Amino acid sequence: MKRIYLDHAATSPVHPExxxxxxxxxxxxFGNPSSIHQFGREARRGLDNSRDYIAKTIGASFDEIIFTxxxxxxDNLAIMGYATAHKHxxxxxxxxxxxxxxxxxxxxxxxxxxxxxTYLDVNEEGRIYxxxxxxxxxxxxxxxxxxxxxxxxxxxxxxxxxGSLLSEHKAVFHTDxxxxxxxxxxxxxxxxxxxxxxSAHKLNGPKGIGFLYAKKxxxxxxxxxxxxxxxKRRAGTENVAGVVGLAKAVELSIKDLDNRRELYNxxxxxxxQIFNHENISFKINGDETYYLPHILNVSFPGLSVxxxxxxLDLEGVAVSSGSACTAGSIDPSHVLTAMFDDIxxxxxxxxxxxxxxxxxxxxxxxxxxxxxxxxxxTK
Amino acid sequence: xxxxxxxxxxxxxxxxxxxxxxxxxxxxxxxxEGYQVIGIFMKNWDDTDENGVCTATEDYNDVIxxxxxxxxxxxxxxxxxxxxxxxxxxxxxxxxxxxxPNPDVMCNKEIKFKxxxxxxxxxGADFVATGHYARVRRENGRVELLRxxxxxxxxxxxxxxxxxxxxxHVLFPIGEIEKPRVREIAKEAELATATKKDSTGICFxxxxxxxxxLSKFLPAQEGEMQTxxxxxxxxxxxxMYYTLGQRHGLxxxxxxxxxxxxDKNLEGNIxxxxxxxxxxxxxxxxxxxxxxxxxxDPLSDDSFECTAKFRYRQxxxxxxVTKLSNNKVRVQFHEKQRAITPGQSxxxxxxxxxxxxxxxxxxxxx
Numbered sequence: 001m002k003r004i005y006l007d008h009a010a011t012s013p014v015h016p017e018x019x020x021x022x023x024x025x026x027x028x029x030f031g032n033p034s035s036i037h038q039f040g041r042e043a044r045r046g047l048d049n050s051r052d053y054i055a056k057t058i059g060a061s062f063d064e065i066i067f068t069x070x071x072x073x074x075d076n077l078a079i080m081g082y083a084t085a086h087k088h089x090x091x092x093x094x095x096x097x098x099x100x101x102x103x104x105x106x107x108x109x110x111x112x113x114x115x116x117x118t119y120l121d122v123n124e125e126g127r128i129y130x131x132x133x134x135x136x137x138x139x140x141x142x143x144x145x146x147x148x149x150x151x152x153x154x155x156x157x158x159x160x161x162x163g164s165l166l167s168e169h170k171a172v173f174h175t176d177x178x179x180x181x182x183x184x185x186x187x188x189x190x191x192x193x194x195x196x197x198x199s200a201h202k203l204n205g206p207k208g209i210g211f212l213y214a215k216k217x218x219x220x221x222x223x224x225x226x227x228x229x230x231x232k233r234r235a236g237t238e239n240v241a242g243v244v245g246l247a248k249a250v251e252l253s254i255k256d257l258d259n260r261r262e263l264y265n266x267x268x269x270x271x272x273q274i275f276n277h278e279n280i281s282f283k284i285n286g287d288e289t290y291y292l293p294h295i296l297n298v299s300f301p302g303l304s305v306x307x308x309x310x311x312l313d314l315e316g317v318a319v320s321s322g323s324a325c326t327a328g329s330i331d332p333s334h335v336l337t338a339m340f341d342d343i344x345x346x347x348x349x350x351x352x353x354x355x356x357x358x359x360x361x362x363x364x365x366x367x368x369x370x371x372x373x374x375x376x377x378t379k
Numbered sequence: 380x381x382x383x384x385x386x387x388x389x390x391x392x393x394x395x396x397x398x399x400x401x402x403x404x405x406x407x408x409x410x411x412e413g414y415q416v417i418g419i420f421m422k423n424w425d426d427t428d429e430n431g432v433c434t435a436t437e438d439y440n441d442v443i444x445x446x447x448x449x450x451x452x453x454x455x456x457x458x459x460x461x462x463x464x465x466x467x468x469x470x471x472x473x474x475x476x477x478x479x480p481n482p483d484v485m486c487n488k489e490i491k492f493k494x495x496x497x498x499x500x501x502x503g504a505d506f507v508a509t510g511h512y513a514r515v516r517r518e519n520g521r522v523e524l525l526r527x528x529x530x531x532x533x534x535x536x537x538x539x540x541x542x543x544x545x546x547x548h549v550l551f552p553i554g555e556i557e558k559p560r561v562r563e564i565a566k567e568a569e570l571a572t573a574t575k576k577d578s579t580g581i582c583f584x585x586x587x588x589x590x591x592x593l594s595k596f597l598p599a600q601e602g603e604m605q606t607x608x609x610x611x612x613x614x615x616x617x618x619m620y621y622t623l624g625q626r627h628g629l630x631x632x633x634x635x636x637x638x639x640x641x642d643k644n645l646e647g648n649i650x651x652x653x654x655x656x657x658x659x660x661x662x663x664x665x666x667x668x669x670x671x672x673x674x675x676d677p678l679s680d681d682s683f684e685c686t687a688k689f690r691y692r693q694x695x696x697x698x699x700v701t702k703l704s705n706n707k708v709r710v711q712f713h714e715k716q717r718a719i720t721p722g723q724s725x726x727x728x729x730x731x732x733x734x735x736x737x738x739x740x741x742x743x744x745x
Contacts (some may be wrong), residue, residue, distance in 0.1 A: 186464060306454075306457065307498065307501050307502070309454075310454045310502055311501070311502060311503075313452065313454075314417070314452065314503065334516055376501075376503075377501060
């Protein structure tokens, strides 16, 4: 039985071109970029070229890119690093109820440290209300964080609007773009963001690498102390091969962005058509105008996500529920809970997410296997 | 339905894996025999340790390690709600009624061989398996529950409330072997749980202080501790904390033989104590059991002789069982029995075959 991977929002396979770009940095250019000899210089060149390339693609400059171990560290560095360094300027922070835990739990930690945090509500489609940031802003607000595209339901937030609103306020603006990067055109100047977090493994890059864009002139405390790497903002010997892989992944993700958006929209429609055709009742979770095309979150009324996931796995279809669950925990997803007060709907929600390597036949086959499982479970 | 056990590669067995050595070896043996094995961890109780870490996570991590060693898929399912509704509620009700419940019996009946079994069937399973020390005999279209080969570990006492219908879908891979051999197999196969300590006590209480646990859910009412002739010997902390025949925790000193709980008076909130392990008030001649379950068809005789156990880890006792109305039976002991405890199970056997059992409701004295 052919396995079909529809969980690209969880993580994605490394693209062969990415792997090929990384290989020499393990085998030949293995030097430490801080070393003065030629081995070090080779590594430094890979690191700097990657930094330069990534900066250009998002409209940033060379020294505004900080490499991190991934999205969570980038989010933490911006949020905790900025808040703790600017506590004397204000005690109020704003974020949303639908952030990734890498953001949400950082804010919860800051709350315990004495900060006051406003968590913005979202509508039934997972979007924050227009004006909600303006209404929550106070004189002592120092940081606003709002994710670009939601990892569970794909809803895209009005980042540019928030950015222009905040241009009139002292508060800095952070966005977690981990899920949106590669699916949305991103230019930090255009968007008016001060911090932007990206992870490689969602873009067919390797795990364990990501970056934080931090606007020049904005100061923040580091999370790690040690060497002087990343201008003392992130100590530790650089993951050079990872950085080179990240840059290649960024390049590939930008290259045919429009084609991929179109393709994933077709995948969505194909799945939904098959569900409709087979008389499967379902409800889409997320916004139908502002969404990431590679994420399709659907509730199947009356079904339990636990059974669905196991059955689909045994049928060779890899999908996920709202968020990863451990040891049989059934805490409903905080994202779906923030969107609507319908435990049955959130308890029957499945996330299909598309990415590299899939074909339209795979999508049809996966939809048909899903239909088969649903019919068996509702019999 | 009746899938033969011959075509193993096409027979899907879902194993209830707790993260302990017994269920690990059960999964290992099934996999070795060539079945299509799936491991499932049941989370029935929500509990966190002092670091805020869910205590089930450690056990589930062991399930993951063993499953990866065996190259079988593994999942976790949550039956917290069912467990609370069907097992824990019963557990509290029984204590409230002044009886000593047996949550393991209820857990097997309602969770492991009902909620879990149903879940396994929804995954296309032909059988479920667990690491119980018991056997299932399938002969002439009849499915019987037999004691495990290791008489020391036999767990049929806790399985007495199952039906033949439930047992049809059940395999007990380690019922044919003795516990020391189970450990050996785990070590030979280098299973991650080979040297893991066996769990003890009631699953949701673990190794915690039982009194403290119960006091969180039921109000305790202090009362008098008396001898049967009305002499006050001290205070008790609440009748539910004491079990018939119990010696420890009474706090009565003085000369003579040690003191034991010999009876309870629920209305008067009095705990009766008496001196000596063999205090006559602890002995009885028979009992009435309610909610009696016969695993196979009930015997046609209205009265018959068999053996019985009144607690786990007790030798078989000769009894005469007489059927009463309302699913009750009267059980006459061939020899007097000590500390028969209402709420516990009485389980009937014919040789190695477990016939079923019931809940002890009344204790009879001649």
